[in-house]
Amino acid sequence: FLGRDGHQRLNCAESILTAFGELDQVDKEKISRGHGRAPQGECGAICAAKAILAKTNLDHVKEMEDEFIKVAGSTKCREIRKLRKISCLGCVEKSAELLHKRINK
Structure with a gap:
């Protein structure tokens, strides 16, 4: 996401990993796939x-996943x-919101 005016273009997974400072902390090859290529x-x-x-x-x-399904349908x-029901950008926003809510409890 991001993309325009010289910003790095990231897929959905990379956007979440980057926003939460985790891009170097997980298996990038496995997890940073977008466009339905995640496991x-x-x-x-x-x-x-x-x-x-x-x-x-x-x-x-599981709780976070269930809440995501309520919004996205799957x-x-x-x-x-x-x-x-929701755009790809909406999925990134909702995932970030749900994650932020849980890691800041």
């Missing part, structure tokens, strides 16, 4: 948010895009 076709934004949260509070990962990138 099991999951949305990269929620996948990255879950990976970050799992490092400190594994108990809240955690699978292809299904989210098909449902059109």
Whole structure:
């Protein structure tokens, strides 16, 4: 995301990892894939948010995922895009919001 005027262009997973200062702390090859290429076709934004949260509070990962599903309809990138309930940018924003809420408890 970002993109214009010389800013680095990041995919959904990289956006979450960068925003939370975790880009160098997780397996970039595995987790920083966007466009439905995260494990099991999951949305990269929620996948990255879950990976970050799992490092400190594994108990809240399922809760965060369930709350994301209420908004997006799924955690699978292809299904989210098909449902059109939320945009890719919206997925990044929602994932960041849900993660921020849980790591700052």
